[in-house]
Amino acid sequence: MAAIGIDKATKIFGRTAALKGVSLDIRDGEFMVLLGPSGCGKTTLLRCVAGLEQVDAGRVRIGDRDVTDLAPRDRNIAMVFQSYAVFPHMTVAGNIGFGLRMRRVPRPDIQQRVRQGAELLGLVSFLDRYPAQLSGGQRQRVAVARALVMDAPVLLMDEPLSNLDALLRLQARADLKRLHKEVKRTTIYVTHDQVEAMSMGDRIAVMRDGAIEQIGAPMEIYDNPASQFVGGFIGSPPMNFLRGAVRDGGFAGDGFSVPLSRPRGEQGRELLLGVRAEHIVIGGGGIPAKVLVVEPLGSHALVTAVVGKTAVKVQAPVDVAVKPDQAISLRFDESRVRWMDAGSGTALPN
Amino acid sequence: MSPRVLDRALIYGSAILLAVWVLIPFYIIAVSAFTPQARIFDFPKPLLPTAFSTDTMQFFVEARGVVPSVINSLLVALATIAFGLTLGTPAGYALARFHFRGRExxxxxxxxxxxxxxxxxxxxxAVTFLQLGLYDNLLAVALVHTAMALPFIILVTGGVFVAVSHELEEAAQTLGCTRWGAFLRVALPLALPGLAAAAIFTFVISWNEVFAATILTLRTRTLPALVLAGLGTSPLGFKFAGGLFMAMPAIVFIFLIRRYLMNLWGSR
Structure with missing residues (x-):
């Protein structure tokens, strides 16, 4: 049993604060994804949990132990690195069994657990090979197997799929999700790929500039982003934003105006209207727009249109009959709209 | 001629010129060292060895003081390697791993x-070593050689450890190693070929060094010091044989470690 508690973790590198008092509670057995652009502090937070970095302030708790001042080896964690960090001078079996040897597990037990780990990751026929003789995907699986055989209650993963090619990544993503269901370790998974985060996480913590911007289940974050940043980071394409102001019971901006069914602030208040591409329908009256590009993507078409000077992405049926430069109208349900403060970018309560 | 061919011709031409410039003396020394004593003064020198004989080499090896000085040279070189790697490896590791103030x-x-x-x-x-009672002592020579070799050892081992990913050591730490244990079990084994190259290079520096060895010793001479001391009085054959004897390890070892020297200069 190991829940993880991070309490006001602060980490400063030189003059930049990589973590600004981050607090995060992860439930036992949960798959928590840390998501954010590079430099947001997600890897630093993971390394603070691993003990590879020391927090400058704050506490880290694993299970019922305060591990803030403990070395990585005493924290009861296992980690998968972005570069896999598979030891080149050891065979696959040597790599998978390395941690067990360090823990002085009896030799027959090591052999058995290495075997089990190799079976779980489909590496049995490679046990005697050296990493140089393996493909990238196989090396990645060695790294996962090496972490899993430790039977540590906490599994930390730092962008484990980012060095795989697209097709392999899809496969490995499903494999990792299945593995998590089987072994049920408390997992922290760092990624900058929002698709990975959405598809794998029980919950996602979206990070930005050393702080957590929003924590929630994937669909909750997708549907109700807490800020313009989260809405723009999650989803492909990202959420559309139209800038405008409250005018006479409606909302108006450059080249458009929409009615408001309930007040969103006093007259003249500047807001952002956030709406996802799949919630916009082309035609039938509404906001006037001009088509810029039409991209057929197989299952649907992505239409980029301009409202005033703002580009808006619309997910349309693949047989949509619009052409560049054509004048169209865009319509969306007000209940699908997320309102944000134009200054701070934070969402208004629904 | 296309510019590319001209480029190549210039590069190879210069390379050949440089190589010839360096290799001709070696060649003459080598040929002379295996020429019988009587023929050594032949002039002009034949381009190809006319008479092969090991007499000259044998004369050199059997000359008074040569064998003890070879042993002295070996002892000094081994001590230099021991001191140099003990001091230089941690410095190289620090350069590779830590971003401390004043690193550049x-x-x-x-x-x-x-x-x-x-x-x-x-x-x-010389005065300092006299005061310390280390004058005419191999330890003194080894200490000076260590000082001379350290910059190379530090830079070479630094390059070697840069090539060993830090994440490997971190992985070892998450798998139950201490910081030190991770270094011993992961970084060190992977750095070993590079460290061996540094050791061999140190050997060559010490083996060939003549100035400090001459100044700091009187009777316990290293080989280069002995050869230098007898330069005015010894017969020509002795000089050629001594020259070849001293050059050979350097040539062989430089050839073996040239890959790591390339690392040192930044290209791969």
Whole structure:
């Protein structure tokens, strides 16, 4: 049993604060994804949990132990690195069994657990090979197997799929999700790929500039982003934003105006209207727009249109009959709209 | 001629010219060392060896003081390797792993010590070693050689450890190793070929060094010091044989470690 508690973790590198008092509670057995652009502090937070970095302030708790001042080896964690960090001078079996040897597990037990780990990751026929003789995907699986055989209650993963090619990544993503269901370790998974985060996480913590911007289940974050940043980071394409102001019971901006069914602030208040591409329908009256590009993507078409000077992405049926430069109208349900403060970018309560 | 062919011709031409410039003396020394004593004064020298004989080499090896001085040279070189790697490897590791204040300055200063002429240091060094009771002692020579080899050892081992990913050591730490254990079990084994190259290079530096060895010793001579001391009086054959004897290890070892020297200069 190991829940993880991070309490006001602060980490400063030189003059930049990589973590600004981050607090995060992860439930036992949960798959928590840390998501954010590079430099947001997600890897630093993971390394603070691993003990590879020391927090400058704050506490880290694993299970019922305060591990803030403990070395990585005493924290009861296992980690998968972005570069896999598979030891080149050891065979696959040597790599998978390395941690067990360090823990002085009896030799027959090591052999058995290495075997089990190799079976779980489909590496049995490679046990005697050296990493140089393996493909990238196989090396990645060695790294996962090496972490899993430790039977540590906490599994930390730092962008484990980012060095795989697209097709392999899809496969490995499903494999990792299945593995998590089987072994049920408390997992922290760092990624900058929002698709990975959405598809794998029980919950996602979206990070930005050393702080957590929003924590929630994937669909909750997708549907109700807490800020313009989260809405723009999650989803492909990202959420559309139209800038405008409250005018006479409606909302108006450059080249458009929409009615408001309930007040969103006093007259003249500047807001952002956030709406996802799949919630916009082309035609039938509404906001006037001009088509810029039409991209057929197989299952649907992505239409980029301009409202005033703002580009808006619309997910349309693949047989949509619009052409560049054509004048169209865009319509969306007000209940699908997320309102944000134009200054701070934070969402208004629904 | 296309510019590309001209380029190649210029590069290869210069390379051949440089190689010939360096190799001709070696060639003459080698040929002379295996020419019978009587034929050694032949002039002009034949381009190809006309008479092969090991007499000259044998004469050199059997000359008085040569065998003890070879042993002295070996002892000094081994001590230099031991001191140099013990001091230099941690410094190289620190350069590779840590971003400490003054890191760049440290790198420059390490190299700058190579610019300091040892001739200026010779008298103070001799006096200091006299006071310490280390004069005419192999330990003194080894210490000076260590000082001379350290910049290379630090930069080479630094390059070696840079090539060993830090994440490997971190992985070992998450798998139950201490910081030190991770170094011993992961970084060190992976760095070993590079460290061996540094050791061999150190050997060559010490083996060939003549100035400090001459200044700091009187009777316990290393081989280069012995050959130098007898330069005015020894027969020509002795000089050629001695020259070849001293050059061979250097040539062989430089050939073996050239890959790591390339690392040192930044290209791969």
């Amino acid at each position: 300055a440290f790198q420059v200063i390490v190299l700058a010590t190579k610019m300091f002429p040892i001739a200026i240091l010779s008298i103070p060094l």
